[in-house]
Amino acid sequence: MTAKTTKIDRLAELTAQRETAAGGSLWTEALRRLRGSKMAMIGGGIMAVFVIIAIIGPWIAPHDPTAQLWRGEVRVNAAEFVGPRAENWLGLDHLGRDELSRMLVGARQTLLVGVVSTLLGLAVGALIGGVAGAALSFGGAWGRRLDTVLMRVIDMMLALPSLLLAVSIAAVMGQSLTTVMIAVGVVQIPVFARLLRGSMLAQAGADYVLAARALGVRRRRVVLGHVLPNSLGPVIVQTTLALATAIIEAAALSYLGLGNPDASQPEWGVMLAQAQRFFDQAPMMAVYPALGIIITALGFTLLGEAMREALDPKLRS
DSSP: OOHHHHHHHHHHTHHHHHHHHOSSOHHHHHHHHHHTOHHHHHHHHHHHHHHHHHHHHHHHOSSOTTOOTTGGGOBTTTTBOOOOOSSOTTOBOTTSOBHHHHHHHHHHHHHHHHHHHHHHHHHHHHHHHHHHHHHHHHSHHHHHHHHHHHHHHHHHHHHSOHHHHHHHHHHHHOSSHHHHHHHHHHHHHHHHHHHHHHHHHHHHTSHHHHHHHHTTOOHHHHIIIIITGGGOHHHHHHHHHHHHHHHHHHHHHHHTTOSOSOTTSOOHHHHHHHHGGGTTTOTHHHHHHHHHHHHHHHHHHHHHHHHHHHHOHHHHO
16 A cells, blocks of 8 residues: 555544544534644635635736737847836736736636646546445445445556656647646546545444444435535545645646647746746746745645644644
């Protein structure tokens, strides 16, 4: 069993452990601890700022992000670039476009790719993990066989480096924004599948499940009405962490030229790739999108880790 798989299985056990250790509501205690966590406050603040900018960015951008309004002021061959000034707070790019406007508008596309790809991975992964967990817990011999088949496929996907798998999928499907969403989403599938399965297995042995089965409640109702809803805690935590990973991997694919074929449309990964050629003459062209990617991913990661610690009694002790 790999370290990656072990970490996922550990997260899957948290909800069941907390409900066994204390009679109070898991999420009430977790939210109380989150309110007192500096890590959660910083991560949540960064995430909120990023989402707000992504939503209102096109309306507050001072200029058209695709218009080469100051093309004549930038001379690439002579290494003459325009830095920050009153009219252009972050300067101009190599085609005379306003960097601030491109950063503001590019945040929306970055968020769109991250959210859609994460939701895709969550939907498919939860379906596979839910079926496997229900089959192993309540399906008898045939359920164990079905779980074995599904989990061996998931383990093979987990064994591959995530970025390598995403690049391979994107290369096969061709260059497009949809390709990036699908490639990053597929990478997220095995994590969500194994996580939900492990969480459901932990819940299957809980007292309320044993009582329901003893009273003759149908298996389908036990799974859908009790086990599945109480297994979603670790999945919610992982969704926050997966958003950070999705943003980084989507930017990496765009950087490699596998993203939106229309390079004029602002997106942080594309902006970083375009600025690479001019790093010696105008390093800030690369610094701005790089900082946007790093800070945004850091915000989601801090919030996700804070949520995980709030659920895990060992990490809090």
